[in-house]
Amino acid sequence: xxxxxxxxxxxxxxxxxxxxxxxxxxxxxxxxxxxxxxxxxxxxxxxxxxxxxxxxxxxxxxxxxxxxxxxxxxxxxxxxxxxxxxxxxxxxxxxxxxxxxxxxxxxxxxxxxxxxxxxxxxxxxxxxxxxxxxxxxxxxxxxxxxxxxxxxxxxxxxxxxxxxxxxxxxxxxxxxxxxxxxxxxxxxxxxxxxxxxxxxxxxxxxxxx
Amino acid sequence: xxxxxxxxxxxxxxxxxxxxxxxxxxxxxxxxxxxxxxxxxxxxxxxxxxxxxxxxxxxxxxxxxxxxxxxxxxxxxxxxxxxxxxxxxxxxxxxxxxxxxxxxxxxxxxxxxxxxxxxxxxxxxxxxxxxxxxxxxxxxxxxxxxxxxxxxxxxxxxxxxxxxxxxxxxxxxxxxxxxxxxxxxxxxxxxxxxxxxxxxxxxxxxxxx
DNA sequence: TTTTGGTTTAACCGTATGGTTAAAGTATTT
DNA sequence: AAATACTTTAACCATACGGTTAAACCAAAA
Numbered sequence: 001x002x003x004x005x006x007x008x009x010x011x012x013x014x015x016x017x018x019x020x021x022x023x024x025x026x027x028x029x030x031x032x033x034x035x036x037x038x039x040x041x042x043x044x045x046x047x048x049x050x051x052x053x054x055x056x057x058x059x060x061x062x063x064x065x066x067x068x069x070x071x072x073x074x075x076x077x078x079x080x081x082x083x084x085x086x087x088x089x090x091x092x093x094x095x096x097x098x099x100x101x102x103x104x105x106x107x108x109x110x111x112x113x114x115x116x117x118x119x120x121x122x123x124x125x126x127x128x129x130x131x132x133x134x135x136x137x138x139x140x141x142x143x144x145x146x147x148x149x150x151x152x153x154x155x156x157x158x159x160x161x162x163x164x165x166x167x168x169x170x171x172x173x174x175x176x177x178x179x180x181x182x183x184x185x186x187x188x189x190x191x192x193x194x195x196x197x198x199x200x201x202x203x204x205x206x207x208x209x
Numbered sequence: 210x211x212x213x214x215x216x217x218x219x220x221x222x223x224x225x226x227x228x229x230x231x232x233x234x235x236x237x238x239x240x241x242x243x244x245x246x247x248x249x250x251x252x253x254x255x256x257x258x259x260x261x262x263x264x265x266x267x268x269x270x271x272x273x274x275x276x277x278x279x280x281x282x283x284x285x286x287x288x289x290x291x292x293x294x295x296x297x298x299x300x301x302x303x304x305x306x307x308x309x310x311x312x313x314x315x316x317x318x319x320x321x322x323x324x325x326x327x328x329x330x331x332x333x334x335x336x337x338x339x340x341x342x343x344x345x346x347x348x349x350x351x352x353x354x355x356x357x358x359x360x361x362x363x364x365x366x367x368x369x370x371x372x373x374x375x376x377x378x379x380x381x382x383x384x385x386x387x388x389x390x391x392x393x394x395x396x397x398x399x400x401x402x403x404x405x406x407x408x409x410x411x412x413x414x415x416x417x418x
Numbered sequence: 419t420t421t422t423g424g425t426t427t428a429a430c431c432g433t434a435t436g437g438t439t440a441a442a443g444t445a446t447t448t
Numbered sequence: 449a450a451a452t453a454c455t456t457t458a459a460c461c462a463t464a465c466g467g468t469t470a471a472a473c474c475a476a477a478a
Contacts, residue, residue: 164373
């Protein structure tokens, strides 16, 4: 994953890139400043010179990564009013996004399990950058219910269900791949099958009575 | 959570109990041997005397905890042949179990994200203790499909969906509780609502065509 | 050319940590 | 009671780690 976007000096960029690689692989506690420095090919003191502390460096990496991920996610919410097409498109791009970012998924889950302490700051950053708009997703659901296009589900719970169905295989990836021997969650075959199974389950599950 | 079951000496039991508390709370890397010793009220050297190393101690805690969790889970698979009742019962007991073991969920997720390296050893332990039997869950699904009680879903994917729908709120708990301000995932109200939403979604979703 | 200010390096520091050890304590056996 | 084997303790050890510092380096300003 490329993080070099807007960071001024070459050194700063190399640090952030190396820190990203290491933090995604080993987590906050598992990562070592020396290892990051080595990977960046610079002196360890530079890490502190540019980012002050391990915590601050981690926070930077976290914010950049999460921003990229959520930006991709929000941009993937399609505009169509057709419920089936909407679901199909969302499931498709959300799962592709997770399949392509194994390290990032692990990173986010780690952070969440540690209490998601950086989340509020991140949410604020996102809001200030994109401007607040009422969650498009919930609006779409309410509209679809009003139009009788879907059953009267509880919108928030429905979003949790949809995300859960898509995300769970990636969260549980290491166990699943061990238990289901040989199967690869990111393989084209599994992904395709999973996508259609989710779509069918949801589509039948919300069909108006 | 009580872990004292079959451990011989008082000291051994106290160590394991303290280690469980600390590991569930702070994870493998975050936990300190000294802290565990203090909590157990014994000398740090005892940890190594009885469990050799931090890794070995962690492994013991992990196996005991996971065994308790999965035993509870397997015992919760109801015997009924009625699909709706089966689903209702499973969702109910699975979610109650997760709601009551916040620390354990975090612990398992941590371990999974670290690569689930202890899983194979654990699975072997479980098999040797309970004897191998073909997963009851999959058998039930195949039977229900044969009898025309549910749509022709892909069984493994269906299990992943069901588990994902139940587990996701607990996995994402810290974010959800922050984003949905004030809401408590373990509250009776949310749990009840979530259970019925899952059951409805699944039940409608697998209805034969 | 000298000065200045940012950048980089190697060496160093204090501390926390997992782990060890030798000796003391305690129960059990002979 | 003496010997033996197990248990517990306090002190200690080596190392790894995050972080600091003083000096060197280097480019641009004066």
